[in-house]
Amino acid sequence: MKNLLIKGENLEALKLLLEERGLEGSIDLVYIDPPFATGTDFKVSLNRSSTVSSANGGSLAYSDKIKGSEFIEFLRERLILLKRLLSERGSIYLHTDCKIGHYVKVMMDEVFGIENFRNDISRIKCNPKNFNRTGFSNIKDMILFYSKAKNPIWNEPRQDYSEKDKEKLFPKTDSQGRRYTTVPIHAPGETKNGRSSQEFKGMKPPAGRHWRVDVQTLESWDEQGLLEWSSNGNPRKIIYADEKDGKRVQDIWEFKDPQYPTYPTEKNSKMLEMIIKTSSLKNSTVLDCFCGSGSTLRAAEKLGRSWIGIDSSPQAIETAQKNLREDSSSTALFDSCSMYEMLDISEQSMV
Ligand SMILES: C[S@@+](CC[C@H](N)C(=O)[O-])C[C@H]1O[C@@H](n2cnc3c(N)ncnc32)[C@H](O)[C@@H]1O
Structure with missing residues (x-):
């Protein structure tokens, strides 16, 4: 027009x-x-x-x-x-x-x-x-x-994160100085025979929960260093601040x-x-x-x-x-x- x-x-x-x-x-x-x-x-x-x-x-x-x-x-x-x-x-x-x-x-x-x-x-x-x-x-x-x-x-x-947002939402820093946070790799709800209920590194999802993605994806995240393992062997997904396109x-x-x-x-x-x-x-x-x-x-x-x-x-x-x-x-x-x-x-x- x-x-x-x-x-x-x-x-x-x-x-x-x-x-x-x-x-x-x-x-x-x-x-x-x-x-x-x-x-x-x-x-x-x-x-x-x-x-x-x-x-x-x-x-x-x-x-x-x-x-x-x-x-x-x-x-x-x-x-x-x-x-x-x-x-x-x-x-x-x-x-x-x-x-x-x-x-x-x-x-x-x-x-x-x-x-x-x-x-x-x-x-x-x-x-x-x-x-x-x-x-x-x-x-x-x-x-x-x-x-x-x-x-x-x-x-x-999307709105850029302010420095304050970054400190609050991504409180950790890796060896290269990149800010990140971690989130659980499982979510509420059980799936009986699905691909998100299979064993990952010898572990099943906790009772009443399922993996957020299939086990192959979890394996690939681990290979890429995108999982952080706690001292008692609990994996969490790493989310980098610089890979997010801002907040809602x-x-x-x-x-x-x-x-x-x-x-x-x-x-x-x-x-x-x-x-x-x-x-x-x-x-x-x-x-x-x-x-x-x-x-x-x-x-x-x-x-x-x-x-x-x-x-x-x-x-x-x-x-x-x-x-x-x-x-x-x-x-x-x-x-x-x-x-x-x-x-x-x-x-x-x-x-
Ligand atoms: C608040 S100003 C708009 C300013 C504009 N948003 C800007 O960024 O420059 C309101 C405008 O509405 C116009 N206006 C008011 N009544 C009108 C009408 N009945 N018909 C056409 N324009 C009208 C006025 O002349 C004025 O320019």
Whole structure:
């Protein structure tokens, strides 16, 4: 699919994707970061972005003034269309905050079905700060992750072990300085005549247990020095830290946003890359209908996915185009990113 950037109101644009472009059921991943009902005007100044509504010299990027039930209804209308656009293996990640997020969760349960709820991810967004109101300072926001159906695209992400993890999970060191741990070579459950109940070095598995692999594999592990024998003759399998591809990613993420964003509320590109790698494939299309600076589109482009971006703010579209252009000129890998269709459905263009 050809990449597409739409300038205009996203409700209209989503209808256009469904009705004129025939894209029902063809989007594998939606990431959206809609306004959070903060009651703020977000401005762009010459040097950097500002979230201060009275910033001198800044021009309005977008206004986040819809609140309460009106805001929930605003989102619901769009989510219903987004669900239609999602493929059967598609997923949606909705970035919100802890003030409004719980209401959004209830509404998303209704639209996508609570059985398709996957995660409520806490995203650490900034460094600890002093907070002068009575209460704990807020350093996280939330990302609600739903799939369209039972079997979404899922490429298990892995996170590198920290030095502390390595010390805890791989407490031993061999003669070459490699960190390792050991695990039993047997597991619960007896097999009567199977290959995992035969004798290994004159030993049977302990009562009520079976070898985790067949005896030939145990022999081969022993020959390769992959079994550690205790002083009383008990073998355990050696697992090296440097042979594991990291640990499973949990539902607390630390991806702080850029200190000098090109647009207010620009999101961390590494976070978007992780979401895209995990929940889409090379031939997938990624959609962001609140695309702001184009951070999702840039990450999708970098990872070789097709993308569709929508935003009603002229400032956002200008910034996204500039960012995509800069990416394309900074690396040969990005050559194709100039290859997108630009569609303007904003009121100005219709007058
Ligand atoms: C929080 S920002 C998104 C920032 C983006 N994730 C980034 O990394 O740059 C929300 C964006 O939604 C856009 N927006 C708000 N309401 C919209 C609507 N009804 N249609 C299209 N865009 C909308 C705003 O113009 C703003 O750019």
